[in-house]
Amino acid sequence: MNVGLWVLIGVIVVLALIMVGMYNSLVGLRNQVKNAWAQIDVQLKRRYDLIPNLVETVRGYMKHERETLEAVTKARNVAAGASSAGVGERSKLEGELSGALARLLVVVERYPDLKANQNFLALQEELTSTENKISFSRQFYNDSVLRYNNKTQMFPSNMMASMFGFKQGEFFEVKLEHEREAPKVSFA
Amino acid sequence: MRGKPRRSASLSFNMWEQIRANRIKSVILVVAMGALLLALGYFLGLLFFDSETAGLAIALVGWAFMSLIAYFQGGSILLSVSGARKINKEDHPRLYNIVEEMKIASGLARMPDIYIIDDPALNAFATGRDENHASVAITSGLLQKLNRDELQGVIGHEMSHIKNRDVLLMSLLSVLLGTIVILAYYASRMLFYGGAGSRGGRRGGSQGGGGQIIILVVALVFMILAPIAAQLIYFAVSRKREYLADASSALYTRYPAGLASALEKLATSNTHVSTANKATAPMYISNPLQKKGASIESLTATHPPIAERVRILRAMGGASMVDYERAYEKVKGRTGPVPASALAGAGAVGLRPASAEALQPGLGESEIERARETSDLMWRMNRYHTITCSGCGTKLRLPPSYDEDSVRCPHCGTVNPV
Numbered sequence: 001m002n003v004g005l006w007v008l009i010g011v012i013v014v015l016a017l018i019m020v021g022m023y024n025s026l027v028g029l030r031n032q033v034k035n036a037w038a039q040i041d042v043q044l045k046r047r048y049d050l051i052p053n054l055v056e057t058v059r060g061y062m063k064h065e066r067e068t069l070e071a072v073t074k075a076r077n078v079a080a081g082a083s084s085a086g087v088g089e090r091s092k093l094e095g096e097l098s099g100a101l102a103r104l105l106v107v108v109e110r111y112p113d114l115k116a117n118q119n120f121l122a123l124q125e126e127l128t129s130t131e132n133k134i135s136f137s138r139q140f141y142n143d144s145v146l147r148y149n150n151k152t153q154m155f156p157s158n159m160m161a162s163m164f165g166f167k168q169g170e171f172f173e174v175k176l177e178h179e180r181e182a183p184k185v186s187f188a
Numbered sequence: 189m190r191g192k193p194r195r196s197a198s199l200s201f202n203m204w205e206q207i208r209a210n211r212i213k214s215v216i217l218v219v220a221m222g223a224l225l226l227a228l229g230y231f232l233g234l235l236f237f238d239s240e241t242a243g244l245a246i247a248l249v250g251w252a253f254m255s256l257i258a259y260f261q262g263g264s265i266l267l268s269v270s271g272a273r274k275i276n277k278e279d280h281p282r283l284y285n286i287v288e289e290m291k292i293a294s295g296l297a298r299m300p301d302i303y304i305i306d307d308p309a310l311n312a313f314a315t316g317r318d319e320n321h322a323s324v325a326i327t328s329g330l331l332q333k334l335n336r337d338e339l340q341g342v343i344g345h346e347m348s349h350i351k352n353r354d355v356l357l358m359s360l361l362s363v364l365l366g367t368i369v370i371l372a373y374y375a376s377r378m379l380f381y382g383g384a385g386s387r388g389g390r391r392g393g394s395q396g397g398g399g400q401i402i403i404l405v406v407a408l409v410f411m412i413l414a415p416i417a418a419q420l421i422y423f424a425v426s427r428k429r430e431y432l433a434d435a436s437s438a439l440y441t442r443y444p445a446g447l448a449s450a451l452e453k454l455a456t457s458n459t460h461v462s463t464a465n466k467a468t469a470p471m472y473i474s475n476p477l478q479k480k481g482a483s484i485e486s487l488t489a490t491h492p493p494i495a496e497r498v499r500i501l502r503a504m505g506g507a508s509m510v511d512y513e514r515a516y517e518k519v520k521g522r523t524g525p526v527p528a529s530a531l532a533g534a535g536a537v538g539l540r541p542a543s544a545e546a547l548q549p550g551l552g553e554s555e556i557e558r559a560r561e562t563s564d565l566m567w568r569m570n571r572y573h574t575i576t577c578s579g580c581g582t583k584l585r586l587p588p589s590y591d592e593d594s595v596r597c598p599h600c601g602t603v604n605p606v
Contacts, residue, residue, distance in 0.1 A: 032295075039292060043292075122281065125281055125282055125285065126281070126285075129282075129285035129286075129288070129289060132285075132289045133285075133288065133289050133292050135540075136289050136290075136292040136293040136440075137292045139293060139442070140292060140293060140294075140295045143295075144295075
């Protein structure tokens with residue numbers, strides 16, 4: 001065999017290795033996006049579980065806030081019911097739930113007895129932290145999507161992406177303006 | 189290293205790029221230090237045993253042995269030397285939650301173990317060779333003094349040490365450094381108390397007297413310079429990693445002011461941890477050996493001065509790596525620690541507002557409540573039993589050795605069942 005053939009084989013092998021590497025990193029990034037989405041889900045579910053407890057604890061103290069409590073319960077049920085919806089729809093519903101919760105926690109401020117209740121304080125810590133965890137997991141999800149999308153759009157990995165049908169990831173966006181403040185349980 | 193500061197590039201971040209760049213640099217550093225160690229072994233072998241292989245073998249075996257210990261046991265040794273004790277979620281829900289929040293923000297694979305060091309000093313460190321064997325340890329003083337945002341900043345800083353594999357790098361480097369120092373130390377002993385001289389003659393025939401002297405000189409130079417060089421590399425890495433960890437913490441929390449305020453509290457209080465020593469010092473968020481004051485960035489400092497770190501964090505206009513890099517350039521007037529590859533990409537990162545309690549110190553848990561909470565935790569960790577007197581409400585602490593059925597309140601005289 002002559003030298004030219006060996007060079008040709010070498011070039012093909014190197015190219016194949018590069019392509020395998022690109023494909024694998026695309027798969028890795030796509031899995032990271034999926035995993036990050038699952039993490040948001042875990043935190044959202046945790047919030048669904050906390051809300052009935054919170055409403056139960058608070059109800060005894062707040063005779064005159066039925067509307068606020070019902071709004072929270074309703075938003076929770078709607079959001080929990082749509083747990084298999086797309087990213088866009090879920091962002092909107094979760095945003096509404098965050099808003100309802102924030103309003104409830106503002107109202108709580110008018111009930112000093114409630115703020116002395118150990119059970120409520122523990123719940124409040126859990127809720128504050130769950131709100132933080134939701135926004136941090138959303139943040140990590142968006143970071144992952146950004147990285148994945150960059151890879152699918154940039155040359156040369158975009159060729160592999162279109163060849164094997166890697167679709168763009170969707171950002172988890174905050175749709176409602178008031179939801180921006182919601183993650184902080186604020187008593188201001 | 190790099191040319192002009194980049195002010196273009198539609199400002200973004202890319203922590204993964206930074207981690208990758210770090211990893212390459214880390215490998216180079218460890219290899220360089222390893223080469224230094226082997227060179228030292230080589231010349232010492234020539235000098236003392238007339239055989240470079242013997243010297244190389246001693247250096248290699250010593251290095252491998254210590255590295256294995258550091259890799260597999262480093263974390264637990266560090267924790268037990270510091271007297272740290274593990275806590276669960278029930279022991280301190282807020283701390284646990286904050287660590288979990290930062291775990292999520294950094295995308296860490298596994299929840300790190302949380303340890304408390306019973307020490308009034310304000311300090312914290314992270315250990316663990318990788319994401320799956322990670323722990324964070326903080327002093328009880330820190331737990332008591334910092335509010336939620338500040339604690340989040342500190343934990344974010346520690347988390348990025350884990351994420352960037354700094355802990356592994358630092359322990360491998362410190363093992364190398366330790367081996368070099370020990371070798372050089374014993375070599376100098378052997379040299380001064382006679383060992384090399386008598387063997388010189390045998391080799392003289394083949395190499396000539398000049399060769400012997402050259403070997404002696406080179407070995408001497410190595411013995412003196414190697415420990416110093418190793419130490420300088422080690423400390424330079426350590427300081428740079430601190431800046432990078434600050435930048436990552438800001439990125440994770442989206443709130444650099446939290447870490448800045450925590451560092452300010454650290455600066456005005458004592459960070460001296462009684463269980464820390466020279467080997468464990470680089471692991472802490474702030475130098476645990478320093479008593480107070482001292483603000484000059486000296487070559488042998490493991491940590492950059494706190495005031496400078498605070499100024500950089502306060503100067504940040506966003507939460508991204510680029511914002512940190514810019515703030516660093518503004519404060520220090522030279523290019524910062526963020527590698528160029530980490531600055532490429534797209535998308536600016538905004539800041540989040542402070543949490544309610546940080547804005548209004550009267551709201552949420554106050555420092556008094558935190559102090560009470562922390563002291564309860566410490567008593568519990570020391571297996572003291574706390575009961576509240578039914579007569580006057582005083583808290584009675586019973587030591588683990590207390591075995592009576594009841595206890596008389598020293599305050600009001602009520603007898604309480606245990």
